[in-house]
Amino acid sequence: MVAGTSASREPRRRRSAPSPQALERLEKLLGSGQVLIAGRDDVARYETDVLGRHFPACWVARPKDVDDVRAVVRWAYAERAELVVQGANTGPVLAGVPRPGGRHGVMSMELCRSTIDVDVVNRTVTVSAGVDLDTLNDVLARDGLTLPIDLGANPSVGGMVAANTGGARLIRHGDVRRHVLGLEVVLPDEHATVLSLLRRLRKDNRGPDLKQLFIGSSGTLGVVTAAVLSVDPVPRQVAVALVAVADGPDVLRLLTVLEARATERLSAFEMLSRPTLEAISRHRPQGMRWPLASSRAQQLPPFLVLVELNDADTETSGRQSLEEELAAIVEHASAEGWVIDAWFGPPGTLWALRHAAITALRQEGPMVAFDVSVPRSSIFDLRERAIALFAETAPHARYADFGHVGDGGLHSIAIWPDDLPVEQRGEEQDRLRDAVYQLVDAFGGTFSAEHGVGPDNEAAFRRYTPPEVRALHAALKSVFDPQGILGAVDLS
Numbered sequence: 001m002v003a004g005t006s007a008s009r010e011p012r013r014r015r016s017a018p019s020p021q022a023l024e025r026l027e028k029l030l031g032s033g034q035v036l037i038a039g040r041d042d043v044a045r046y047e048t049d050v051l052g053r054h055f056p057a058c059w060v061a062r063p064k065d066v067d068d069v070r071a072v073v074r075w076a077y078a079e080r081a082e083l084v085v086q087g088a089n090t091g092p093v094l095a096g097v098p099r100p101g102g103r104h105g106v107m108s109m110e111l112c113r114s115t116i117d118v119d120v121v122n123r124t125v126t127v128s129a130g131v132d133l134d135t136l137n138d139v140l141a142r143d144g145l146t147l148p149i150d151l152g153a154n155p156s157v158g159g160m161v162a163a164n165t166g167g168a169r170l171i172r173h174g175d176v177r178r179h180v181l182g183l184e185v186v187l188p189d190e191h192a193t194v195l196s197l198l199r200r201l202r203k204d205n206r207g208p209d210l211k212q213l214f215i216g217s218s219g220t221l222g223v224v225t226a227a228v229l230s231v232d233p234v235p236r237q238v239a240v241a242l243v244a245v246a247d248g249p250d251v252l253r254l255l256t257v258l259e260a261r262a263t264e265r266l267s268a269f270e271m272l273s274r275p276t277l278e279a280i281s282r283h284r285p286q287g288m289r290w291p292l293a294s295s296r297a298q299q300l301p302p303f304l305v306l307v308e309l310n311d312a313d314t315e316t317s318g319r320q321s322l323e324e325e326l327a328a329i330v331e332h333a334s335a336e337g338w339v340i341d342a343w344f345g346p347p348g349t350l351w352a353l354r355h356a357a358i359t360a361l362r363q364e365g366p367m368v369a370f371d372v373s374v375p376r377s378s379i380f381d382l383r384e385r386a387i388a389l390f391a392e393t394a395p396h397a398r399y400a401d402f403g404h405v406g407d408g409g410l411h412s413i414a415i416w417p418d419d420l421p422v423e424q425r426g427e428e429q430d431r432l433r434d435a436v437y438q439l440v441d442a443f444g445g446t447f448s449a450e451h452g453v454g455p456d457n458e459a460a461f462r463r464y465t466p467p468e469v470r471a472l473h474a475a476l477k478s479v480f481d482p483q484g485i486l487g488a489v490d491l492s
């Protein structure tokens with residue numbers, strides 16, 4: 001089994017772009033407007049990632065359903081044409097855009113949106129892969145239901161499955177994996193085999209759970225065409241506070257106290273450090289109300305934590321309301337002297353500050369963002385070491401961070417001055433990547449907490465994944481994708 005290594009998929013290395021005749025054959029397979037050819041049609045938006053990086057595509061196919069997907073896959077297999085599957089193109093690790101070189105095609109799932117079938121009694125939804133999260137939640141809301149994956153972007157269902165999206169409510173509701181009950185997947189083999197694993201079951205033990213292999217596979221093993229997701233009741237009560245504390249140990253103390261007192265009602269615990277708050281205050285989105293007492297840099301706290309409690313109950317059944325409960329916990333901590341300040345307000349206003357973080361930081365200058373996680377008990381030790389490492393290896397960069405600290409996630413960001421020569425920045429970036437990934441590994445952490453694997457972190461995958469695990473990945477790849485046509489990364 002382990003013998004199926006990258007050597008047996010050697011063809012991947014000797015590809016060229018499909019010929020004009022091959023592209024004509026592709027066009028004949030799908031309806032009009034469903035195939036775009038570079039040079040003739042405008043394909044720019046499929047070639048540019050969320051950070052504005054651009055890699056030319058040779059062709060773009062836009063299937064509408066599973067039959068179209070199969071037709072494209074069979075064509076790609078016959079032509080040995082490499083392709084990446086693209087959902088809403090919000091992934092930040094280059095996994096959904098072509099590899100450099102201009103020979104890759106893109107299979108965009110944006111037209112695969114025919115089905116959103118809600119089963120209220122089963123509390124599930126069967127949904128096409130191209131449906132986006134906001135649309136799905138709008139439909140679910142009519143029945144008082146929601147897919148509780150919360151992030152500052154609007155990804156597709158297929159992209160969320162392939163990246164196993166986490167988001168800000170993972171601490172309570174889990175990642176996408178926790179919600180996937182069934183999948184339909186087209187394999188990139190000769191027959192474009194359809195794996196119909198689309199059952200609406202919460203228990204099913206007919207052998208190993210094969211659908212798990214595609215969750216978090218970064219679009220390398222198959223094309224997800226539909227999913228059955230377990231969904232939750234929309235929370236009827238939500239209480240949010242922004243809590244200022246002086247240091248990392250107090251952030252973790254707040255987390256421990258909240259988990260002990262609010263138990264499973266704690267639905268988000270998001271940290272923003274002062275440099276990130278400064279960036280948000282400088283690049284505040286239009287119309288955003290500043291929720292803290294001041295936006296002056298010297299008056300911003302070292303750490304601000306967004307805390308959310310939610311509950312599906314409308315009634316508090318003799319308990320305090322969630323707002324009272326949250327206020328009581330925070331007041332108690334203030335009385336003990338380790339919470340500096342706290343702000344309560346409409347959830348939307350307080351969340352707007354959190355969701356503004358990444359966009360504001362991007363406006364500060366060229367940046368590299370690390371998406372790491374460690375056991376959350378170590379997160380501030382890691383942070384302290386990371387700050388020192390940034391200073392040593394990337395002396396021209398500034399450090400900022402924020403993250404889903406409640407689940408051990410940290411987005412550490414390096415920002416360079418605009419006027420630093422590109423080569424110098426490139427050298428510092430390379431050194432920094434190596435150093436940060438080594439540090440995270442030493443903490444027993446991961447170089448990819450929630451964004452999956454793409455060309456951005458492929459080298460880290462190679463370096464920090466044990467050889468026996470990589471050999472198994474290679475073996476799986478050669479079973480599912482014998483010609484090595486699918487995906488922007490080689491996970492072997």
Ligand SMILES: Cc1cc2nc3c(=O)[nH]c(=O)nc-3n(C[C@H](O)[C@H](O)[C@H](O)COP(=O)(O)OP(=O)(O)OC[C@H]3O[C@@H](n4cnc5c(N)ncnc54)[C@H](O)[C@@H]3O)c2cc1C
Binds near residue numbers: 084087163
């Ligand atoms: C502002 C912002 C905030 C974000 N916050 C978070 C966050 O809090 N948590 C988090 O986890 N992520 C976050 N992300 C990252 C991103 O939104 C997620 O990774 C998302 O799940 C990607 O989905 P997508 O549809 O955009 O996929 P794409 O970016 O199009 O593709 C991502 C990967 O999925 C594969 N793929 C897409 N569709 C399919 C399919 N149908 N079948 C097989 N493979 C497929 C692609 O090949 C690629 O490997 C954020 C992104 C932005 C821009």
